[in-house]
Amino acid sequence: PRSIPLARIAECEEVASLVTYLASDLAHFVNGTMIEIDGGQQKPLMDRFRDR
Structure with missing residues (x-):
């Protein structure tokens, strides 16, 4: 899993x-939220959106 930090x-x-x-x-x-259990896999994607 190279894509997982x-x-x-x-x-x-x-x-x-x-x-x-x-x-x-x-x-x-805690309510109305989505919690990702992905080992940080979404972090690079979220960083790209944050930098815009």
């Missing part, structure tokens, strides 16, 4: 940790 695909446990957090009371204020 962290150089690896997420482990199932890492994805499950986010799901567990979002389902918990700790995330009661």
Whole structure:
């Protein structure tokens, strides 16, 4: 995965940790957002849009 800055695909446990957090009371204020679990793969694209 050369295109992924962290150089690896997420482990199932890492994805499950986010799901567990979002389902918990700790995330009661998180709503209406999209959370990418992509190891930073979208960062270069977002940087290009930010620089415009």
